[in-house]
Amino acid sequence: MESLDSLVQSALSGDKKAIARLITLVENDEEKAREIIRRIYPHTGRAYVVGITGPPGSGKSTLLDKLIKLARNEGHKVGVIAIDPTSPFTGGALLGDRLRMQRHSTDPGVFIRSMATRGSLGGLAKATNDAVKVLDAAGYDLIFVETVGVGQIEVDIVKTADTVVLVTVPGLGDEVQAIKAGLMEVADIFAINKADREGVEMVHLELKMALEFEREKWKQIGWEPPIVETTAFTLKGVRPLWEAIKRHRKHMEESGRLRERRAFRAREEVKTIIASTVARKVEERLERGEAGELINEVVERKLDPYSAAQIVMEKLKEDLWR
Amino acid sequence: MVERSKVRVVIAKPGLDGHDRGAKVVARALKEAGYEVIYTGIRQTPEQIIETVIQEDAAVLGISILSGAHMVLIPKIIKLLEERGIKPNEDIVIFAGGIIPPDDAEELKKMGVAEVFGPGTPLRTVIEFVDKAVQNLKRFKA
Numbered sequence: 001m002e003s004l005d006s007l008v009q010s011a012l013s014g015d016k017k018a019i020a021r022l023i024t025l026v027e028n029d030e031e032k033a034r035e036i037i038r039r040i041y042p043h044t045g046r047a048y049v050v051g052i053t054g055p056p057g058s059g060k061s062t063l064l065d066k067l068i069k070l071a072r073n074e075g076h077k078v079g080v081i082a083i084d085p086t087s088p089f090t091g092g093a094l095l096g097d098r099l100r101m102q103r104h105s106t107d108p109g110v111f112i113r114s115m116a117t118r119g120s121l122g123g124l125a126k127a128t129n130d131a132v133k134v135l136d137a138a139g140y141d142l143i144f145v146e147t148v149g150v151g152q153i154e155v156d157i158v159k160t161a162d163t164v165v166l167v168t169v170p171g172l173g174d175e176v177q178a179i180k181a182g183l184m185e186v187a188d189i190f191a192i193n194k195a196d197r198e199g200v201e202m203v204h205l206e207l208k209m210a211l212e213f214e215r216e217k218w219k220q221i222g223w224e225p226p227i228v229e230t231t232a233f234t235l236k237g238v239r240p241l242w243e244a245i246k247r248h249r250k251h252m253e254e255s256g257r258l259r260e261r262r263a264f265r266a267r268e269e270v271k272t273i274i275a276s277t278v279a280r281k282v283e284e285r286l287e288r289g290e291a292g293e294l295i296n297e298v299v300e301r302k303l304d305p306y307s308a309a310q311i312v313m314e315k316l317k318e319d320l321w322r
Numbered sequence: 323m324v325e326r327s328k329v330r331v332v333i334a335k336p337g338l339d340g341h342d343r344g345a346k347v348v349a350r351a352l353k354e355a356g357y358e359v360i361y362t363g364i365r366q367t368p369e370q371i372i373e374t375v376i377q378e379d380a381a382v383l384g385i386s387i388l389s390g391a392h393m394v395l396i397p398k399i400i401k402l403l404e405e406r407g408i409k410p411n412e413d414i415v416i417f418a419g420g421i422i423p424p425d426d427a428e429e430l431k432k433m434g435v436a437e438v439f440g441p442g443t444p445l446r447t448v449i450e451f452v453d454k455a456v457q458n459l460k461r462f463k464a
Contacts, residue, residue, distance in 0.1 A: 017406065020379035028328055091327040092353040098374065099363035105373040112377055114360050118327065 051161030053149030410434025
């Protein structure tokens with residue numbers, strides 16, 4: 001196995017094998033992630049990150065395939081992180097997003113990586129952020145992060161992107177309700193995909209009405225989320241969607257909101273790192289024999305859980321400041 | 323034993339055959355066993371397959387062929403991998419499935435294919451093979 005330094009050097013010069021290995025390492029190994037990110041961080045910050053989220057089967061990957069093409073035509077080097085769920089029962093995952101984008105896999109200016117959600121919220125957010133940084137440092141200046149936008153985990157991941165595109169489709173019924181409930185606030189652009197299907201006017205209208213409620217807020221920030229109807233399969237509406245992404249980028253850069261959102265991202269990142277480190281140390285502490293005795297005392301009503309936690313936290317100080 | 327969820331497997335269908343049932347069933351079985359499986363879809367060129375292996379940093383490549391073109395496509399995939407410094411059985415486990423006559427299977431094994439599975443192979447056999455074969459890879463020995 002190559003040394004970390006030479007691996008990082010190769011990745012910075014664009015070697016795809018080295019880039020891929022670095023992503024594996026940041027995903028699998030916390031110690032290595034720390035070492036790698038420290039080395040590459042000075043080379044990051046050039047990439048623009050676009051999050052794409054929406055319900056399963058809404059055509060995100062197919063839409064993304066077409067967007068990659070347009071971005072390549074304009075000279076971008078494109079990175080993609082496509083996230084699919086891990087089975088909570090077996091720990092395995094079937095990652096199929098890539099299938100829709102395979103024609104780009106031999107393009108030297110495109111790097112596509114599938115990622116499974118694996119265990120925890122913190123873990124996935126951290127792995128995604130770190131993988132984005134690896135691609136950024138390796139010279140990919142436009143990075144798409146694709147997630148299934150159903151759960152809070154996925155929403156938390158895309159909401160730190162520079163531009164967030166929410167994809168929906170006609171005929172989902174309650175789906176628009178779900179969007180209103182949690183996703184409305186994070187979307188900068190709405191795409192109604194499969195717009196050749198029946199019911200597209202209805203979705204459009206519902207989104208528009210939901211956006212109405214926020215009109216004052218949009219006015220204030222100077223960006224009203226556009227609703228773009230797309231049919232990825234025939235390319236209809238794909239260029240307008242790409243133009244909307246570029247318009248939003250311009251708005252973010254010129255209004256100073258990009259800086260704001262990146263500050264938010266940095267804050268979330270630092271928070272996630274702290275939280276996951278602490279969570280791991282807590283687990284380690286509780287694995288020990290002495291903790292077992294404390295737990296027993298709680299069971300036997302000799303000690304209440306708050307007092308037990310207090311005792312463990314005192315000990316935790318040693319673990320954290322070592 | 324290597325943790326299955328940290329082993330990435332690419333299941334690929336090269337060439338012009340669209341019979342993807344076998345590939346999908348094997349992909350599904352490995353997923354259910356706890357592996358992270360990336361499926362390429364049908365009609366892939368050897369170049370697309372090795373790029374997928376590289377970008378996904380796969381430790382295992384399963385190739386499904388039912389078209390009869392295995393003696394052309396599989397050697398080409400192995401050659402391209404070797405050109406990129408990826409050695410069969412050291413850096414990657416390659417296995418094949420489909421309609422592959424015994425003589426051809428022997429030949430493929432000499433080239434670096436670790437195992438060839440024919441029709442009727444129990445899924446458990448495939449899973450047990452992957453479990454064992456990945457133990458010898460350089461990345462999991464370090």
